Amino acid sequence: MDQNRKHSVLVDEYIAAFPTDVQLKLQRLRQIIREAAPLAEEKISYKMPTYAQHGNLVHFAAYTKHIGFYPAPSGILAFKEQLSKFKGAKGSVQFPLDEPLPEELIRQIVEFRVKENEERSEK
Template identity: 40%
Template sequence: MRKAVSDSDKDKAGQAKDVDAYLATVHPTTRTVLDKLRRAIKAAAPQAEEVISYRIPTYKYHGPLVHFMAGKNHCSLIVVSEAVMNEYRKELEPYDTSGRTIHFSAENPLPEALVQKIVRTRIKENEAIAKRGKAPGSGST
């Protein structure tokens, strides 16, 4: 399997100030896959803030929604929520998963429709958490 990011580029990726700079450090084939992932996330969560957090691309809306990253031999979508991972367990069977993380390759990328479902579910989850966290009568978000 082709390396998604070289060791020297891994250092550069860790210093990226924005997602474009992060993606510029990864192998072109991997970049294409991550660009599609990024577009799917943004389509599902246009209201989300796109930032670099923990040195990787992160999408925030009432807290973190998802993160993604390029590793040496695979890419990862970090879902942040065990409940969401469990909800989509059947659809995730073709992929390696670990805790709240889905590992995939350029040869076997995550379907955009699945990414969008996961992100929309995370939005609902974060909205519910934010609503519970508000004092009674404090209004809507």
């Protein structure tokens, strides 16, 4: 089995473990990430869906009341002002399940992380 396909199946299984309304949000988040980082490898790392291109880009995970999005500390710092309305920490942000995903912001963060990883890999 193709390694990427194997990982996609695992991400499918991860998403399928949640209620339908959460699955829809996770699928949309996955789609945004794939569009913003089409060359990224999809895998499970730290028991979470993870996207890697020249190193890890972002991870996400669903919880009872939010989706955790993990774009590394640099991704949080670069978008600190836009993320200020959400709970978060040094390398994470929480998107409440009862609110729409900030789709354009997520896209921008993923694109930032792709660029950052590419620049680091060229050094």
